[in-house]
Structures are given as C-alpha cells and as structure tokens.
Amino acid sequence: MTLPDDVLVERTLAGDTAAFSALYDRYERPLFNFVNQYVGDYEAAQDIFQETMIRAYRKLGRYQVGTNFSAWIHRIAINLAKDEFKRKKRRPVSNIAEATETGDETDLFAAMAEESPGPEKVTLNKDTARRVREGLARLTPDHMQVILLYVFQGMAYKEIAETLCIPIGTVKSRMHYAVKELGKVLDGRL
Amino acid sequence: MRCEHVQDRALECILAGEELPVGLLPHLGSCQECAAEVARLRRGVLAARSLRQSAVDPPRGMKKAVLDAIATTPAAEPGPGRPSWRGALGGAVHWLVVRPLPVAAAAFVLVAVTVVGVATNRAQDAKRARDIHDSVERSPAIPNCDRLERTDWVQKNAAFLNAVKDAKLQLQIAASEKDPGTIRAAAQGVKANRLIEAFRAIENAAPEGDRRLASEVRINLEDIANMQP
Numbered sequence: 001m002t003l004p005d006d007v008l009v010e011r012t013l014a015g016d017t018a019a020f021s022a023l024y025d026r027y028e029r030p031l032f033n034f035v036n037q038y039v040g041d042y043e044a045a046q047d048i049f050q051e052t053m054i055r056a057y058r059k060l061g062r063y064q065v066g067t068n069f070s071a072w073i074h075r076i077a078i079n080l081a082k083d084e085f086k087r088k089k090r091r092p093v094s095n096i097a098e099a100t101e102t103g104d105e106t107d108l109f110a111a112m113a114e115e116s117p118g119p120e121k122v123t124l125n126k127d128t129a130r131r132v133r134e135g136l137a138r139l140t141p142d143h144m145q146v147i148l149l150y151v152f153q154g155m156a157y158k159e160i161a162e163t164l165c166i167p168i169g170t171v172k173s174r175m176h177y178a179v180k181e182l183g184k185v186l187d188g189r190l
Numbered sequence: 191m192r193c194e195h196v197q198d199r200a201l202e203c204i205l206a207g208e209e210l211p212v213g214l215l216p217h218l219g220s221c222q223e224c225a226a227e228v229a230r231l232r233r234g235v236l237a238a239r240s241l242r243q244s245a246v247d248p249p250r251g252m253k254k255a256v257l258d259a260i261a262t263t264p265a266a267e268p269g270p271g272r273p274s275w276r277g278a279l280g281g282a283v284h285w286l287v288v289r290p291l292p293v294a295a296a297a298f299v300l301v302a303v304t305v306v307g308v309a310t311n312r313a314q315d316a317k318r319a320r321d322i323h324d325s326v327e328r329s330p331a332i333p334n335c336d337r338l339e340r341t342d343w344v345q346k347n348a349a350f351l352n353a354v355k356d357a358k359l360q361l362q363i364a365a366s367e368k369d370p371g372t373i374r375a376a377a378q379g380v381k382a383n384r385l386i387e388a389f390r391a392i393e394n395a396a397p398e399g400d401r402r403l404a405s406e407v408r409i410n411l412e413d414i415a416n417m418q419p
Binding site for chain 1: 197198201202205206227230231232233234235236237238239240241242243244245246247248249252253255256257259260261355359362
C-alpha cells in the first residue's frame, strides 16, 4: 500500500531515514526528468536534483503537513534551476543538441513507411520527440514550467498554481499559449 | 458563447483526458476559428504528452550520494504542533487490542483482502498494458493510418484528416511505451479526441478500401481505449 507523502514526511521528521528513502524513490524519476527538461542539461540537472533532495531533507521541518509536498519540493527545484540560469546567464535550451544528432529532418507524418517495421518507427518516434523538444525549447521558462509540471507530474491547474505560487488564471493563459505553440510543431509550422 | 470561453473549456477537457462537453459542440460546429484552435490544442497536448517518451533514467549512484550527504547533516527538525504518526499508529493498535477478538480478526482480514485485491488489480493492469502494447506494436494500424491519411476522401475532409493524424500519434505513443500509466494516458487521449467515433464515421461514409483501413485502426484504438484508468 502506498503511503501518502505527508506520512513519509512525518516519519522522516521522527528520524526514520527509510521514509525519506521512500520519498526519494517516489520523486526521483519524475522530478529529475522535470529538472532535466527544464534546464536542458543532464549534468546540471543531476546537481540541481541532488541539491533539491538534500535541501528538502534539511528544511523538511518547514514544510507544512497537510499542504502539498509535491508542490513544495518542486518549488525548491525550480528556485535552484533559476539560480543555475542566473549563474550561466541563459535561458533553458532543452536537450536539442543531443536529440539533433540522432534525429533527421524527415516530415513527421510522411516519414512513416507503408508497412513500417520496428526500426523505422523508432526513427519516427525520435524525430517526433526531437521536434517537440525543439518546440519546448522555444518557450519561455514560465511557459515551459506549466507544461512540464503537467507532463511529468500530471498536475492540474490548481496544483500548478500552488507550485508556482501564481493565480490559476495565469496558469491557464500560460498553458494555453504553451500547448498552442507545441501544437504548431506537429502542424509542421515551425 | 464567447470563443475564448470555448477554447479555455476545451483545453481543460483535453488536458484532463475528458470528452468535450456537448454544450461546446454547436459553437465548434459553426466557428471555424475555434474548431481549428481546438484541433491545434489537441495536437499540442499530444505533443506535450509525447515528452514522456524522452524521459531519461536518473544517473546511477545519485541516491547513494544524496543519502550519504544527509547522513552527515543534522536531522530535519519537526515544526511545533505537528500530529504524530506514532500516535496515530499507536491509536490503531490500541483500537485493535481493545476490540473483542472476532472484531479485530475481521478488521485484519478486511485489510488483508483489500491489500491483496489492490495488488492483484495492479498486476492485472500491468499485464493488460503489456498485452495492449504488444498488440499495438505488432498491428498494421499505424501504417494503415498513414495510408488512410493519403486517401482522397480523407484529404478532402479536414476533420477526419485531423482525426487520422491524432490517431497515428496516439498509436505511436502507445506502441512505444510499456508503462501502464502512459498507455492509460493514451487511452484517455483516444477517448477525449473521439477518435473512435470519427473512425466509425469514416467506416460509414468512405469508399470500400478506406473503410477497411479505418476499421483496422478503430479496432486498435478501441483496444487502447478499453484500458480504463
């Protein structure tokens, strides 16, 4: 049976390191991928993710049980990522360079062979993924955040608003813009 | 009804994997701008979901590094006035101890059956996800979708052209994923986009050769859509 985040937080605060280990396991993959897509740099994502978990542990006493642990730990990660952007003085660029090396410029839909065996499908999927990542990289960090929180955390408007500490109306308008821009990618307009 | 409201509501539904409310359909049927915008939003959500395909494995050894780091730092201090989990657990144990034996035994059996039931459901769910993944991967539905897209009939019907493109993307996502959660998300997408209904419409209206292609794709989509979240 899966224990709620707050129970694991309480146990961690009571000195149960296994509970923190369980929290780590729960958030490792989605949070790492969120950070990785956001900063567009695997090495930097590793540093930011590790620092996020360490900082979360050290500051766990400040988390208010009964609120939203997921939003809280994502805020830590986003703030650390922003520090990284300031340090490097650049915006997120996603993992385009890596993706471009493996993809091609074939049209998204025209590339599918008539009776496509496995390998061609893999190529198409890589191409799709590359195009989407390129579209993602064109977004501002603010727009990217809402998309990534939806994709990797399955957050709804309300949770995204809580995580980013912004009004729901702002989340809606950012999501609309970001989704529309990604839709253009699959239209072949970018 | 204002276009802005229609588009906002439609996006909410698409993101949540729900069907569009019936109340929006008359407007979407008469406003080309909104219909095109909603189609683009659908593709945008599909594109966003496809980012899950590019998820990477976190580096090995990272957890050990984190746990080593926190082992040398002071333990997190609890804030004042927090409810104690130990208290809650103690209360549960006390409740069981003070109950008459049959009541406590019944409670234990109920919990055990529930836990086993949940585990069994998850195992079945994972098996079904694997079966559907294998079925989609082996199926000719994706290339058929491609052939269907190029037919004159579909090319002349913009709504169906969009449906075929959406279906192809959904099938690609489902065929490349083994994670039950992602396949379920694809299932939600299939339902939200009313793709199955669109393919039924193609089966009813298109020429014979196109009908067969549409039928094969629809059957695969139904397989995916039957994966209830």
